[in-house]
Amino acid sequence: MTKLAHNAPGLLETLLLIRGYEETVIALSDAGDGPGTCTSVGQEASAAGVVAALAPHDRILTNHRSAGHLLARGADPGRMLAEVLGRSTGYCKGKSGHLHMTASELGVILTSTIVGGSLSLAPGVALSLTMTRDDDGIVACFFGDGAACEGLFHESLNLAVMWKLPLLYVCENNQWQAYVHRRETMPSDTVSTWAQGHGLPVASVDGNDVLAVQDAARTAVEHIRRHRTPYFLETLTYRTRGHVEPDDQAYVDAAELAVWTARDPLTMLSRRLLDAGALEQTGLETLRYRVSARLDAALTFARESPFPDPSELTTDVYAEEA
Amino acid sequence: MNQINVNDAVSQALLEEMRRDPRVLIFGEGVATKRTQLLTEFGPARVRNTPLAEGILAGTAVGAAATGLRPVVDLLFAPFLCLAMEEIVNSAGKLRYMSGGQANFPLVVLAMTGAGWGVGAQHNHNIEAWFVHSPGLKVVMPSSPADFKGLLKAAIRDDNPVIFFMDLALGFDTGEVGDDEHVVPLGRARTVRAGRDLTLVSYAKTVHTCARAAETLATEGIAAEVIDLRSLKPLDTSAILASVRKTGRLVVVHEAAAPCGVGAEIAALVAEQGFDALKAPILRLTGPDVPAPASWPLEQAFVPQADAIAAAARRLVATATI
Numbered sequence: 001m002t003k004l005a006h007n008a009p010g011l012l013e014t015l016l017l018i019r020g021y022e023e024t025v026i027a028l029s030d031a032g033d034g035p036g037t038c039t040s041v042g043q044e045a046s047a048a049g050v051v052a053a054l055a056p057h058d059r060i061l062t063n064h065r066s067a068g069h070l071l072a073r074g075a076d077p078g079r080m081l082a083e084v085l086g087r088s089t090g091y092c093k094g095k096s097g098h099l100h101m102t103a104s105e106l107g108v109i110l111t112s113t114i115v116g117g118s119l120s121l122a123p124g125v126a127l128s129l130t131m132t133r134d135d136d137g138i139v140a141c142f143f144g145d146g147a148a149c150e151g152l153f154h155e156s157l158n159l160a161v162m163w164k165l166p167l168l169y170v171c172e173n174n175q176w177q178a179y180v181h182r183r184e185t186m187p188s189d190t191v192s193t194w195a196q197g198h199g200l201p202v203a204s205v206d207g208n209d210v211l212a213v214q215d216a217a218r219t220a221v222e223h224i225r226r227h228r229t230p231y232f233l234e235t236l237t238y239r240t241r242g243h244v245e246p247d248d249q250a251y252v253d254a255a256e257l258a259v260w261t262a263r264d265p266l267t268m269l270s271r272r273l274l275d276a277g278a279l280e281q282t283g284l285e286t287l288r289y290r291v292s293a294r295l296d297a298a299l300t301f302a303r304e305s306p307f308p309d310p311s312e313l314t315t316d317v318y319a320e321e322a
Numbered sequence: 323m324n325q326i327n328v329n330d331a332v333s334q335a336l337l338e339e340m341r342r343d344p345r346v347l348i349f350g351e352g353v354a355t356k357r358t359q360l361l362t363e364f365g366p367a368r369v370r371n372t373p374l375a376e377g378i379l380a381g382t383a384v385g386a387a388a389t390g391l392r393p394v395v396d397l398l399f400a401p402f403l404c405l406a407m408e409e410i411v412n413s414a415g416k417l418r419y420m421s422g423g424q425a426n427f428p429l430v431v432l433a434m435t436g437a438g439w440g441v442g443a444q445h446n447h448n449i450e451a452w453f454v455h456s457p458g459l460k461v462v463m464p465s466s467p468a469d470f471k472g473l474l475k476a477a478i479r480d481d482n483p484v485i486f487f488m489d490l491a492l493g494f495d496t497g498e499v500g501d502d503e504h505v506v507p508l509g510r511a512r513t514v515r516a517g518r519d520l521t522l523v524s525y526a527k528t529v530h531t532c533a534r535a536a537e538t539l540a541t542e543g544i545a546a547e548v549i550d551l552r553s554l555k556p557l558d559t560s561a562i563l564a565s566v567r568k569t570g571r572l573v574v575v576h577e578a579a580a581p582c583g584v585g586a587e588i589a590a591l592v593a594e595q596g597f598d599a600l601k602a603p604i605l606r607l608t609g610p611d612v613p614a615p616a617s618w619p620l621e622q623a624f625v626p627q628a629d630a631i632a633a634a635a636r637r638l639v640a641t642a643t644i
Contacts, residue, residue, distance in 0.1 A: 059389070093422035102421040109425065110388055112413060120378055120409050124385025124393070131367060132345070132390040155378035162373070316423035317458050319481035 002211040004276050009287070011048050011210050012273060015266045016291040018044040018068045021077050022241075024295050025067070025084055025098065029245045034084055037098050040065040042208075042240030045265035046172045048072045049213025050140060050235070053221050056107065057137040059129070061122050064099045064113035065172075065239075069142055073106045077295055081302035089305040093312060116150030118143050119169075123156055126165035126230075136225045138166040146177030148191040157198040160230040167230040168220055169195070172207060174239040179251060195232040207235030208265040211272070240264075327496045331467040332432075332488070333357070335474035336394065338502055340364050343392060346478055350379060350396030350432070380406035380431065384413045384483075387429040392478060399445040400435035400487060414483035415458030426481045427458075430474070436527060436577060437621045438491025443613030446490065448578035453485045454555045454587070460508055461554040463487040465529040467497040469552055472506030480508060489526040489577075509556035513565070517545035520571035520635055523562055523588055525551040528575045528626055535631035544639055554584055562588060563596050570601035571638045575626050579611040602641035605634050 005011070022041045028034030040047060047068025054060070054073075062069045070080060075091070083090025084098040091103045099113040110121050122141035129137050147153060148171060160167045171191045175182045188194070195202045201223060205216040213235055220231045238260035242249045249257070273279035279287075326334070337360060340346045349370035354361045361369040372379055376397050383395040397403055403410065414427050435448050453461045460482055464470045470488070477484035514529060515536050522532040529550040536546035547565050551558065566572050572592055574585035585606040592604055607626040615621050 061385075091422070092420060092424070095422050096420045100420050102417075102424055104421070104424040110385065110413075110417060111421075112417070114408055114412050117381075117408070117413060120381025121385035121388070121413060123378065124382035124387070124391075125389050126385075127382065128386045128389035128391050131347070152377050152381070155373070155375040156381075158373060159375070159378050159382065163370075316419045316421075318460075319418065319426040319428075 002209065002215050004272060004278060005211055005214060007052065008211060008269065008273055009279055011052060011214070012266070012269050012279070013287050013291060014048040014072050015044045015210060015269060016287060017077070017294070018047065018071050019266055020291050020295045021067055021071060021080070024081065024299060026241070026245050028084070035098055036244045036246065037084070038064045038244055039241050040068045042260065042264070043172055043174050043237045044068050045210035045213055045269070046170070046207040046235035046237050049210045050170050050217040050233070052214050053217035054140055055137070057135055058107060059125055059137065059139045060108045061110045061118040061125065061139065061141045062108060063111065063115070063118050063143055063147070065144070066101055066111055070101060070103060070106070070108055073108055075103050075106055075108070076298070078298035078301035081298050082305045085302050086307060087302060087305035088308040088312070089301070093316070094308045095316065116143065116147040116152040119147055119150070119156040120152045122167055123159045123163065123165055126160065126167040127163065129166060130228070138168055138221060138224045140168045140170055142170045142172060144177070145171065145173040145175065145182045145186065145191055148194060149177065149185055153194070154198070157195060157200065157230070157232070161198055161200050164229050166224050166228045168224055169230065169232045171232070171234045172237060173234055174237050176239045176243065178243045190234055190236070192232065192234045195234070200230045200232050202232045202234070204234045204236060207237030208263050208268060210265055210269055324499055325496055326467055326499050327494050328467045328470045328492045329494065331471035331499050332474060333359070334499070335471045335478070336360060337363070339475055339478040340368065345390060345392045346394065347391060348394040348396065351398060353396050376402050376405035377409060380409035381413065383429045383431070384409055384417070384427060387427040387483070388417070388425040392428045394430045394432060394478060396432045398434065399441070400433040400449050401444050401447045403431070403433055403449065410453070410459070410483070410485070411456045415456045418458060427483045428481045429483050430477045431483070431485045432488065433485070434488045434490045436489040436491055437614060437625045438527070440616045440618055440621055441490070442616035446614040448576070448609065450485070450487050450554055451578060451583045454584065455582070458483065459555065460484040461487070462508060462552065463489065463526045463554060464552055465489070465492065465526050465550050467495060468499045468504065469506055469512070471499050472504045473508065473552060475505045476508050479505070484508070487526070491527050506552070508553045509558055510552065511558035511561040512550045512552055513561070514548040514550050515546070517547035517569065519545045519569055520573065520638055521547045521549060521565040521569045522573050522575060522631065522635070523549045523551065524575040525554065525584070526577065528577055531626060531628050532575055532631055534628040535635065538628065538632045539635055544635060546635055557587070559591055562591065566592050566596045567599040570599055572600070573605045573607060573631065573634050573638065575607045575631055577609045577625050580606050580608040581611055583608060602638040605638065607631055607634055
């Protein structure tokens with residue numbers, strides 16, 4: 001079993017925040033107050049564990065299940081919810097909506113909801129790091145098993161290997177590709193088998209064990225910093241909600257869902273902490289309360305924020321002329 | 323001033339801009355193999371050969387542009403851009419807007435196209451209008467060595483993505499070209515020849531065909547004004563409208579097919595904003611809506627010819643004033 005890291009209580013708070021945020025967005029959607037949305041419920045440990053292993057000068061590219069990556073990086077849930085609700089105070093002034101959120105001030109610099117989009121952009125970002133900066137920064141690119149079925153997956157890995165780019169590929173294998181189970185689209189249970197053919201170091205980890213993810217990500221990041229070459233990390237996890245909310249998940253195998261729900265990343269970590277005496281039940285309640293209060297305030301902020309001025313419709317398309 | 327051909331004008335522009343700005347780099351299939359002068363002067367980090375993988379090349383340019391570099395990516399032939407549409411259209415063109423202006427995308431895509439070398443439909447397809455229809459992009463298609471150089475320099479200095487189409491048949495055309503500071507601003511048309519009786523609007527190699535038609539017409543007492551658009555986006559609408567207000571007659575000539583093409587856009591512009599000035603219907607002379615043939619006589623029949631332009635002009639001039 002992975003050692004109980006000193007930051008484990010903090011990781012639990014991050015997991016609670018991500019889950020609470022996603023549940024807030026689902027509730028908005030259910031009530032007809034917000035858009036249908038793609039959540040990362042069930043996959044929180046993958047986001048929290050990997051992002052915890054990154055440094056402030058590292059850069060992140062993400063996808064349509066980005067809430068975990070953003071929140072783990074310190075994003076303000078109020079500005080995120082404002083973006084979901086199309087308000088001008090959102091990270092992207094309401095022009096992204098919930099699917100394509102970018103927060104460059106946090107190093108979450110490019111987000112594409114085109115499956116495989118982040119894979120296409122990441123080598124260029126890593127190339128930029130090597131050519132414009134002297135530090136040991138790396139790029140983390142998050143994508144899923146669905147994106148691995150795009151041709152760009154192979155193009156991206158191949159270029160990163162050949163150009164020796166400091167790039168961490170994080171494949172969050174959540175077993176679902178929109179409405180199709182991974183077993184219908186790939187011969188292997190893991191994407192790692194494909195990655196191995198590209199000749200970069202490959203690791204696979206229980207994506208629901210945040211401490212194991214953090215350890216594996218630290219090893220990966222250290223390797224990239226030292227060698228300035230790419231690394232492939234697969235986090236094996238499960239999307240316990242549907243593709244887009246609302247979703248009755250009638251197409252989901254109930255037994256499989258039950259197995260993964262029993263391995264819920266929040267329950268796993270809180271049990272670890274309680275069993276180890278690193279956290280009391282009251283401490284857990286305090287964490288829950290703190291997260292809940294933060295999200296309440298965030299939602300209030302978002303709801304009270306103004307919509308963009310109609311003049312915003314045509315701004316930000318082109319850079320200003322020099 | 324020096325007398326050089328289009329290929330050398332492109333090389334000069336690249337050389338001068340790479341000297342001027344260390345953030346400029348160029349990559350693509352065979353770039354380092356063929357552009358040996360650039361490789362020798364700037365080294366393998368800034369002059370890169372790549373795999374044949376247009377998607378990742380375009381995506382890499384977008385990622386690099388977003389994070390401090392100014393890439394020029396050579397995708398060789400315009401039809402190959404079909405393999406890079408996702409990255410050019412969804413990422414380069416949209417991510418600035420979608421992020422609320424968090425990043426700029428200063429990149430240039432080079433692509434050859436056009437009849438003249440018998441390369442056939444998968445190497446010759448004038449798809450420039452596709453990109454005019456995509457927000458966030460700029461589109462350039464020059465006709466002379468001076469403009470190839472000046473527009474490419476402007477494109478590299480522009481903070482937005484520019485698709486730079488190079489008409490294959492013009493590669494060895496020679497002309498006077500300015501020195502280092504010869505920069506032609508994007509979005510400004512050039513009046514190739516002044517005239518009072520009708521306006522011929524074109525771009526790329528058919529500009530020269532229009533000029534030949536205008537010479538013939540001049541001998542018959544018809545003064546045709548020839549306008550070279552140079553940039554298709556932004557489009558110099560005021561130059562077009564000013565000319566039509568003067569002449570009252572308009573023929574738009576291009577090699578690309580007519581449906582939803584640049585000619586359709588210009589015809590609509592003039593119908594909406596210059597209808598009162600028109601003395602005759604607007605005409606389009608374009609390539610047919612068929613894949614480009616390889617056989618020389620078929621390929622020549624594909625391209626609008628000077629005789630046809632002159633004949634159309636005579637018909638318009640003979641048309642009674644509306």
